[in-house]
Amino acid sequence: MKPTRLTRAIKPANNAAMGSSDMGIGAKGSRRSARGAIWATARLVLPLVGGAMLSGCISVKAPDKPIVIELNINIKQEVIYRLAGDAAQTIDKNAEIF
Amino acid sequence: MMSRRFRNVATALALGAMALGPLMTSAALAQARDPAYAAARSAGQVGEKIDGYLGFVTPPAPALRAVIDDVNIKRKAVYADKAKANNATVEEYALTSGCVLIAQTRPGEKYQAPDGTWQTRGAGAPLRDARCP
Numbered sequence: 579m580k581p582t583r584l585t586r587a588i589k590p591a592n593n594a595a596m597g598s599s600d601m602g603i604g605a606k607g608s609r610r611s612a613r614g615a616i617w618a619t620a621r622l623v624l625p626l627v628g629g630a631m632l633s634g635c636i637s638v639k640a641p642d643k644p645i646v647i648e649l650n651i652n653i654k655q656e657v658i659y660r661l662a663g664d665a666a667q668t669i670d671k672n673a674e675i676f
Numbered sequence: 677m678m679s680r681r682f683r684n685v686a687t688a689l690a691l692g693a694m695a696l697g698p699l700m701t702s703a704a705l706a707q708a709r710d711p712a713y714a715a716a717r718s719a720g721q722v723g724e725k726i727d728g729y730l731g732f733v734t735p736p737a738p739a740l741r742a743v744i745d746d747v748n749i750k751r752k753a754v755y756a757d758k759a760k761a762n763n764a765t766v767e768e769y770a771l772t773s774g775c776v777l778i779a780q781t782r783p784g785e786k787y788q789a790p791d792g793t794w795q796t797r798g799a800g801a802p803l804r805d806a807r808c809p
Binding site: 653654655657658659660661662664665666668669672673674675676 | 707708709710747750751754758762764767768769771772773775776777780806807808809
């Protein structure tokens, strides 16, 4: 038993003569709905994009205080660990200047 | 090795003497600190900087400045020599020495904290660079 409402609302597609027109209508309908979805998405996203452009820009502010120790910042810890033992010996052997 | 080091020290001394006048003596070969340096260090007028050299906590008199500059010149000569032997840069060796020297400060002596401020060494561990061993 088929529900009559469905067959009445949409013509059956197995009719060869009506197939092309049915397909046409169907395709046009789906294209329209796809475009609608894009617009709906755009309508949702555009304010966000606009908001991001207006207020959400990443702002990099300079620190209030000057950075004191920029010197030696690229010296790696592993280098310091490697040299530490030798440096301690050097300091002991040259006590008059340390 | 020793003679080479003495020659370096002598060279540094000669350069220092030329630059700084007749204050330089042959005290560098002694194993004790220059009395003026020792006194200034105890008095908190000079302290150990992060970079491995001595710095002035308070504006120094010219005579003291000359003594401390001389010590720093000699330090740099030693750092350069040792850095070359260890395939490191002078700055790397000097910074490493700074770590050690700040750790070796005695209570009451001055040292430079990682933020650049002068601190007085207390009983506990000093504030040092995070990279220090």
